[in-house]
Amino acid sequence: MAHAFSTSFGTAIAVAVLAVLAVLHYLKLRQNHNTASLYPPGPPVREFPTRDTWIKFQEWGKFYGELVYIREMNLLIVNDFRIANDLLEKRARIFSDRLVTPMMELCGSGYIFSIARYSNEWRRDKKLFLQNFRQATINRFYPYQYGKIHEFLRKLSATPDNFMRHTMILSQSLIFSSLYGLDVDPEDRLYHISVDAVNTLADAISLGNFPAIERFPWLRYMPSWFPGCGFKKVAARCLEKLQTMDTVPFNMAMENLRNGSSSSIMAELAVQNEGNPEAIEAIKRMGLVSYIASADTTMSAISSFLLSMTLHPDAQKKGQEEIDLVIGQDRLPTFEDRQSLPYVEAIYREVMRLHPALPTGVAHASIEDDFYRGYHIPKGCAVIPNIWAMNRDEEIYSEPDKFMPERHLDTPGGPFTNINNILAFGFGRRVCAGRYMADNTVWLTIASVLATFTLSKAKDGKGNEIDIPEEYTSHMFRHPKPYQSSITPRNQNAKELILATALSQ
Ligand code: HEM
Numbered sequence: 474m475a476h477a478f479s480t481s482f483g484t485a486i487a488v489a490v491l492a493v494l495a496v497l498h499y500l501k502l503r504q505n506h507n508t509a510s511l512y513p514p515g516p517p518v519r520e521f522p523t524r525d526t527w528i529k530f531q532e533w534g535k536f537y538g539e540l541v542y543i544r545e546m547n548l549l550i551v552n553d554f555r556i557a558n559d560l561l562e563k564r565a566r567i568f569s570d571r572l573v574t575p576m577m578e579l580c581g582s583g584y585i586f587s588i589a590r591y592s593n594e595w596r597r598d599k600k601l602f603l604q605n606f607r608q609a610t611i612n613r614f615y616p617y618q619y620g621k622i623h624e625f626l627r628k629l630s631a632t633p634d635n636f637m638r639h640t641m642i643l644s645q646s647l648i649f650s651s652l653y654g655l656d657v658d659p660e661d662r663l664y665h666i667s668v669d670a671v672n673t674l675a676d677a678i679s680l681g682n683f684p685a686i687e688r689f690p691w692l693r694y695m696p697s698w699f700p701g702c703g704f705k706k707v708a709a710r711c712l713e714k715l716q717t718m719d720t721v722p723f724n725m726a727m728e729n730l731r732n733g734s735s736s737s738i739m740a741e742l743a744v745q746n747e748g749n750p751e752a753i754e755a756i757k758r759m760g761l762v763s764y765i766a767s768a769d770t771t772m773s774a775i776s777s778f779l780l781s782m783t784l785h786p787d788a789q790k791k792g793q794e795e796i797d798l799v800i801g802q803d804r805l806p807t808f809e810d811r812q813s814l815p816y817v818e819a820i821y822r823e824v825m826r827l828h829p830a831l832p833t834g835v836a837h838a839s840i841e842d843d844f845y846r847g848y849h850i851p852k853g854c855a856v857i858p859n860i861w862a863m864n865r866d867e868e869i870y871s872e873p874d875k876f877m878p879e880r881h882l883d884t885p886g887g888p889f890t891n892i893n894n895i896l897a898f899g900f901g902r903r904v905c906a907g908r909y910m911a912d913n914t915v916w917l918t919i920a921s922v923l924a925t926f927t928l929s930k931a932k933d934g935k936g937n938e939i940d941i942p943e944e945y946t947s948h949m950f951r952h953p954k955p956y957q958s959s960i961t962p963r964n965q966n967a968k969e970l971i972l973a974t975a976l977s978q
Contacts, residue, residue, distance in 0.1 A: 654737030
């Protein structure tokens with residue numbers, strides 16, 4: 474009897490569970506059916522802007538709402554930090570892919586994990602990168618950062634009118650010195666190889682430059698003489714340049730180690746992995762991605778700082794006064810001073826807020842269908858985080874377009890909040906892997922320039938200030954367009970401090 478009871482009870486439970494499952498399945502199907510066609514609203518593709526995309530995206534956000542979707546492109550624009558966090562951070566399992574076009578693959582995107590698919594290859598290369606750039610070991614780069622930033626001060630002092638060129642050289646040469654132990658000059662062959670390789674890559678993978686392969690991906694399997702297959706030669710050239718770029722500095726670093734003239738992180742890693750060709754290739758790729766990911770971004774942040782100081786003398790003065798008060802005028806700032814300089818930190822945070830180097834970040838992509846706030850986000854959707862708009866959220870920042878470092882002092886956490894609050898570095902599992910190094914480089918440059926120079930508008934022959942139009946480039950990387958500025962050492966003491974840095978090189 475007991476057995477019969479338990480059997481019928483068990484059957485009843487099984488029937489009930491099946492019934493619940495059936496209902497749930499039906500509801501899910503219904504939800505999918507209802508939402509499958511419910512994409513977020515958005516404009517037609519023909520309205521897609523060709524420049525200053527972040528401004529148009531921000532306008533669309535105000536018009537269409539929190540999610541803007543361009544159906545023909547399967548592209549989602551996110552203007553709100555909370556949503557970026559929900560998708561790119563909390564649902565990182567789904568939203569950590571990148572869109573890789575056939576042209577990118579042919580050009581060697583597999584070499585550069587910052588633009589590679591969310592894959593085992595990405596995990597492998599990122600792991601090696603993080604071992605070398607994680608927060609705990611980041612002070613290994615301090616000597617190179619002091620060296621190159623002090624060299625930058627000397628160049629600014631000697632030829633201030635070339636400040637833009639000096640900024641670019643600082644950003645590019647820092648990676649060569651930090652990783653390879655190489656002192657690269659703009660006249661060097663290596664410098665030209667690197668600039669040329671990056672430009673070739675940028676041209677080759679920019680959408681619209683090779684429409685045939687974009688429209689007919691199968692063309693990649695045709696020979697290069699086949700009509701419309703000119704892209705194959707371009708891709709082969711690009712790949713070759715990237716290979717040269719990751720091999721030439723690596724070989725130089727190895728040669729320097731062998732002949733005893735200098736050691737370097739790259740050479741030491743290679744020695745530890747001697748006899749393991751795969752590991753050696755991964756080390757070379759790490760050097761390549763470091764250069765590609767760091768040069769333009771670091772240059773942009775420092776350039777935006779210089780322009781901001783020229784345009785905002787009050788903020789500049791407050792930064793200088795804080796430095797004078799805390800460390801005096803007899804030495805240059807060091808990393809140990811950082812926590813004692815809240816206003817300098819606030820200037821840094823404000824530069825990163827108002828002028829993100831990549832205003833629309835780097836697009837993530839989804840690996841499966843997802844549903845968010847009642848909308849369907851299809852598999853393979855490119856998600857653009859509009860950092861520009863997020864950093865100008867009026868609910869968080871009053872008068873968001875104004876340069877006001879004070880806003881970071883007035884917040885509960887003060888200016889020294891977690892680096893992950895700096896949205897300019899991106900999101901989730903694809904967040905900038907070099908951010909600890911970048912953060913240190915940009916901060917030390919800011920503190921060192923404030924300690925030693927005064928920046929102001931340049932004057933014409935009649936002594937009138939020359940107006941600065943405050944124009945920025947309008948493509949993926951955003952940085953100030955050329956302008957004139959007066960950059961002079963603050964006083965004799967500052968001049969001597971700058972010159973003295975040459976002695977410690
Ligand atoms: C001010 C300077 C910098 C800024 C503003 C910046 C910004 C960014 C952004 C927005 C991304 C994309 C994040 C995302 O997909 O959500 C990124 C990725 C990356 N950055 Fe940076 N970056 C800077 C400097 C550097 C430096 C100095 C390095 C290396 C030494 C570096 C290495 C990387 C790498 C490897 C990635 C790819 C991460 C991945 O896809 O997994 N960055 N960066």
